[in-house]
Amino acid sequence: MALTVVWLRDDLRIADNPALHTAAERGDVVVCYLLDEVSAGIRPLGGASRWWLHHSLSSLAGALEERGIPLVLRSGQAEEEIPRLLTECGADAVFWNRRYAFTERNIDALLTASLTDDGYQVQDFQANLMFEPWQVATGSGSPYKVFTPFWRACRNRQAPRAPLDAPPELRGPRIPSEDLDAWQLLPSSPDWAGGLRETWTPGEPTAQVLLEHFLTDTVDGYAQARQLPNVEGTSRLSPHLRFGEISPFQVWHSAQSGSTSATADDLTVFTQEIGWREFCWQLLYHQPQLATENYRSEFNAFPWQQPEAEDLDAWRHGHTGFPLIDAGMRQLWHTGWMHNRVRMTVGSFLVKNMMVDWRVGEQWFWDTLVDADPANNAANWQWVAGSGADAAPYFRIFNPVTQSRKFDPDGGYLRRWVPELRSVSNVHEPWKDDSPGGYAAPLLDLLASRDQALSAYQDLRRG
DNA sequence: TAGCTCGTTGGACAA
DNA sequence: TTTGTCCAACGAGCT
Numbered sequence: 001m002a003l004t005v006v007w008l009r010d011d012l013r014i015a016d017n018p019a020l021h022t023a024a025e026r027g028d029v030v031v032c033y034l035l036d037e038v039s040a041g042i043r044p045l046g047g048a049s050r051w052w053l054h055h056s057l058s059s060l061a062g063a064l065e066e067r068g069i070p071l072v073l074r075s076g077q078a079e080e081e082i083p084r085l086l087t088e089c090g091a092d093a094v095f096w097n098r099r100y101a102f103t104e105r106n107i108d109a110l111l112t113a114s115l116t117d118d119g120y121q122v123q124d125f126q127a128n129l130m131f132e133p134w135q136v137a138t139g140s141g142s143p144y145k146v147f148t149p150f151w152r153a154c155r156n157r158q159a160p161r162a163p164l165d166a167p168p169e170l171r172g173p174r175i176p177s178e179d180l181d182a183w184q185l186l187p188s189s190p191d192w193a194g195g196l197r198e199t200w201t202p203g204e205p206t207a208q209v210l211l212e213h214f215l216t217d218t219v220d221g222y223a224q225a226r227q228l229p230n231v232e233g234t235s236r237l238s239p240h241l242r243f244g245e246i247s248p249f250q251v252w253h254s255a256q257s258g259s260t261s262a263t264a265d266d267l268t269v270f271t272q273e274i275g276w277r278e279f280c281w282q283l284l285y286h287q288p289q290l291a292t293e294n295y296r297s298e299f300n301a302f303p304w305q306q307p308e309a310e311d312l313d314a315w316r317h318g319h320t321g322f323p324l325i326d327a328g329m330r331q332l333w334h335t336g337w338m339h340n341r342v343r344m345t346v347g348s349f350l351v352k353n354m355m356v357d358w359r360v361g362e363q364w365f366w367d368t369l370v371d372a373d374p375a376n377n378a379a380n381w382q383w384v385a386g387s388g389a390d391a392a393p394y395f396r397i398f399n400p401v402t403q404s405r406k407f408d409p410d411g412g413y414l415r416r417w418v419p420e421l422r423s424v425s426n427v428h429e430p431w432k433d434d435s436p437g438g439y440a441a442p443l444l445d446l447l448a449s450r451d452q453a454l455s456a457y458q459d460l461r462r463g
Numbered sequence: 464t465a466g467c468t469c470g471t472t473g474g475a476c477a478a
Numbered sequence: 479t480t481t482g483t484c485c486a487a488c489g490a491g492c493t
Binding site for chain 1: 485486487489490491492493
């Protein structure tokens with residue numbers, strides 16, 4: 001009797017999971033998740049991601065149990081634990097869905113070679129990107145560095161395959177599993193996850209509900225509403241996509257076939273966001289050090305400032321004295337998520353007004369975002385800093401006052417996340433108010449710091 | 464080939 | 479209050 005180990009990684013779902021689907025057609029399955037915190041080069045998950053992972057695994061384990069099979073949890077080095085599990089359960093094959101980061105690819109390649117040598121059937125599948133990074137290239141054969149031509153080239157390719165249904169039946173033996181609680185993925189002392197619990201329900205079922213809800217109720221007007229941080233105008237699918245509770249194929253096909261009232265423009269803009277995820281991953285595929293090294297090496301000479309500890313702390317926890325910055329950073333700290341427009345603004349503030357190295361911000365987002373994604377996070381911080389592939393022009397410096405006037409005119413978002421501002425009438429510029437109500441004084445001079453950044457960037461250009 | 468167009472997300476200032 | 483222009487070239491990508 002054929003028995004396949006399905007090794008799940010960033011694909012914690014049952015539907016549209018080609019590895020699981022094919023294994024179930026083949027015979028019995030053992031579904032496994034391996035927590036590998038020991039292989040060299042693996043970046044440890046941030047705190048918010050660990051919280052999400054715990055609940056996502058818990059949700060998946062429950063769903064598999066309902067179908068009669070367990071989720072087998074193991075921890076340790078993949079090179080040792082996967083062969084051990086294969087021997088232990090008597091499997092003759094192992095299937096997984098491909099992943100694209102450098103260390104992970106190498107681990108998978110080494111395992112494939114050694115397990116194949118040992119006589120196992122090893123098979124990998126395309127599941128987490130609609131366009132494989134090596135499939136999309138410019139006319140001259142090089143990887144794309146600019147989003148628009150990249151996404152145009154993707155759209156000109158064959159349409160992504162239709163998503164697979166969940167396997168109709170899952171059978172398999174009961175294999176001992178480690179205890180999820182013993183992994184201590186959840187914060188205990190202190191338990192800072194209250195805001196995450198209020199905000200999110202990790203797991204595949206919720207991801208499907210969110211997608212349906214988005215396409216039924218929210219996507220109409222998306223192109224405009226997604227700009228407004230105080231409006232529930234986005235899909236909020238990002239952490240679900242990050243952990244693979246839903247696949248881009250599912251999102252893409254639902255958006256194409258959605259008989260909604262949305263305009264073509266709304267659907268195009270939404271689909272494009274899925275395209276950005278694909279773009280960031282192909283950047284990371286071709287530039288493995290995207291999270292740690294400037295994509296444009298001339299930025300190695302940029303004069304980043306070493307921030308005072310209390311200034312950096314003011315940024316991290318939302319006490320800079322700039323309402324939009326503080327609202328965003330507090331939303332992040334509380335919920336593990338921040339509206340994208342505000343992400344750009346707080347990023348620009350850290351990198352350009354405070355002149356702090358983008359990697360400091362990237363690491364903070366990595367620790368605090370529930371959707372912290374190795375490719376998206378790194379590529380977008382580099383975009384903000386101007387050191388990235390398809391970077392923002394250096395003179396593009398977000399002004400937090402102008403941004404909140406434009407995208408949160410009545411200050412609802414600002415007052416929601418910064419209670420000190422509720423009694424302040426000049427909510428966009430509280431320092432001009434007669435009674436700023438205990439709200440922090442501005443950390444810096446916006447115009448002066450802007451000029452300083454502009455000249456530093458100009459110096460870099462001149463070499 | 465060499466030329467041409469274009470580039471997710473802005474701000475300041477003038478008219 | 480709104481709209482247009484400039485900021486500074488430059489490299490990507492296409493034809």
